[in-house]
Amino acid sequence: MTGCANDGAGDPAGAGEADATTSASDDDGSSGTDGDDGSDDGSAPAVVGSCEYVSPFTQGAECRDYLGEGWSEDDVVADCEGLGGATALGQACAVEGMLGRCTIEQAADRVLEVVAYGDDAGACATQQLGCETFGGGTWDPAPLCQGDPGGSDGNVFIQPTLECRDPLPGEPPGAGPNGQVCTWQMISGCTEEGRHFEDYASCDVVRTQRPYYPSPPAEGWDQEDPRLDDPVYVEELAWVRSQIEASACVCCHSETAPNGPSNWYIEQPGNFINGLFDSGLAMGSRWLDSSAFGAYAPQDNNGFERETSGFPSTDPQRMRDFFVAELTHRGLSEADFAGMEDFGGPLYDQLVYEPSACEDGEGVRRDGSIVWDGAGARYVYVLDAGSANPTVPPNLDLPPGTRWRVDVPADGDPIESGSIAYGELPAGTTQRFPEQGAPPALTPGQTYYLYVTRDVALPITRCLFTY
Structure with a gap:
């Protein structure tokens, strides 16, 4: 199962079960330790700091402990900023409510421990596989995950199918056979421009293709945005929203999602764009690449393309320009993302x-x-x-x-x-x-x-x- 994350929810490299594959200096992982906090002689490596964040790949809460003298405080802060997380120097991650811990020894004095939180035992197999296969680490399960992980977490990936439906009453005929509207039921799929994806495809199918978890929007999302008094900006924002509404992004980024939205959502009060993390905007601007998530050719996807921008659009340059302007509004430039890993996590790791x-x-x-x-x-x-x-x-x-x-x-x-x-x-x-x-x-x-x-x-x- 992959993650509902080709939409700029947060960190590009963080990938839930495979988050431990990335760090400020090493992204390939190596064989892990035995999963304990201490070494064989009972001494524990020093906790330089920790980072709490939401994995954009699983949309689940996670925390990293940075252990050993190989980590400086600056390293910890920089790595956590890349995850869009909250740094706590000198403080370890909480262990209450965790599924388990993935330990990756990058060097004898440089260890990452990634704590995955949750209460769904069905996620244990995916977490273990991601830690050991993608992260090259050692999975130390919490009691909830100490049974047989089995062969699946119960949510099998449903392959995409082309769904053709009659247009809703009052809507114009579609471009498909006999005036139907044809939409790929896939996380990268889009219905016809001006229509809503969930009216013409099953989001339940889409959510098997990326793990879905509810999570809050970025900090400061609810602050007053004076740009909403600018009719030119409001018109452009409405266009971006309409493009997103035609895409499968709404399956996780809408208040209609089964357990609440994942990070930002289109009905968000005020300016919904403010709910995205900086890295999500960078995906929209293509300052960070997200091609590892896959994409349809525009001619197969109702004219929507996601090569120019990480968000599918019938006018991809216009979409890209919008997100570049959003990053500029936040005082950021492309140079601020130099050295950051592109989106994809384990999907990118598998490609290479x-x-x-x-x-x-x-x-x-x-x-x-x-x-x-x-x-x-x-x-x-x-x-x-x-x-x-x-x-x-x-x-x-x-x-x-x-x-x-x-x-x-x-x-x-x-x-x-x-x-x-x-x-x-x-x-x-x-x-x-x-x-x-x-x-x-x-x-x-x-x-x-x-x-x-x-x-x-x-x-x-x-x-x-x-x-």
């Missing part, structure tokens, strides 16, 4: 991941059986060596070089290691690629790439094998 050789017999064996080390899978790929890593739909999940891809539907049972053979489709699954016919035969002695995921963006095995 460099696979290594398979171990312990993983790969496609000469009898065709596909073997991996880990839980049941919903997506199995065999690709040419050197292919890009598959991540999220609509444009990053089927890279060139894919030889075979098998999907398990959202209501199906995961495939177990060894139960599937190359080119032989198991019952209840779908061959996504090739669209028809058998995949090309594997050549003995040739190296290929096995990519197996528990769900979209939750990899189990990513390794190179020789057939």
Whole structure:
């Protein structure tokens, strides 16, 4: 499951279960410690400070402890500012109400401990997988998470479908067949300009594609904004809102969201733009890149594009200019974001991941059986060596070089290691690629790439094998 975060909710690098992958100086993570606050001799590394923030990827509350002499107070402040959080120097994170702690040892004297809060045991598997797979850390579960994490957190990613509906009474005919309005049910999808996304697609489907959690808007969101007395500004703000209302952003950023909005929301009193963090505005201005979230081509998305701005728009340069002006209003320039990581968290990490050789017999064996080390899978790929890593739909999940891809539907049972053979489709699954016919035969002695995921963006095995 990925996160409701391609909308500028907050920190670009913070990614909930994978937040621990980033810091002021190191973003790749390394093998973690045993998860305790202290070392083997009972001494505890000094807590230089902590940072409380809302993860834009899960929209859940998190806190970082910065442990060891390798962290300076300036390091802590800078890293926390990048997360849009609140720094507490010399003070450790609270542990009440936590799901667990992810410990990442960047160096012997430089340790990050990320505390994830919540009361939903269904989120434990995702948190553990993110910590260990994406963060390279050690997951220390709280009692709530000490049972079997299972194979899913209960919210399976539903693949996007094109939904065509009759226009609402009083609305003009749509551009689709027979005057219908056709909308991709996807977090990056948009309905026709001037319409509301939730009228023409299911937000319940969209919220399976990004974890949804309620969280408050940025500090100062409710301060009086004199620009609302400027009719030119008000007109432009209304246009931006109408563009957002046509997008799937409203599934999490509206007061109609099931448990309340995530960070900013379109019905917010006053100026809803003031609810965004600085980094969210930087995504809108494209000063921070968010392409790791994926996007439709405008011709497939009712004319909406999100390459020029991180927010989809039928006039992307106008949208970008609006967010540049907002950042200027806050006294910020592009230089203020130099060195900050782009949006995407684990999605970006997966895009740039460099696979290594398979171990312990993983790969496609000469009898065709596909073997991996880990839980049941919903997506199995065999690709040419050197292919890009598959991540999220609509444009990053089927890279060139894919030889075979098998999907398990959202209501199906995961495939177990060894139960599937190359080119032989198991019952209840779908061959996504090739669209028809058998995949090309594997050549003995040739190296290929096995990519197996528990769900979209939750990899189990990513390794190179020789057939």
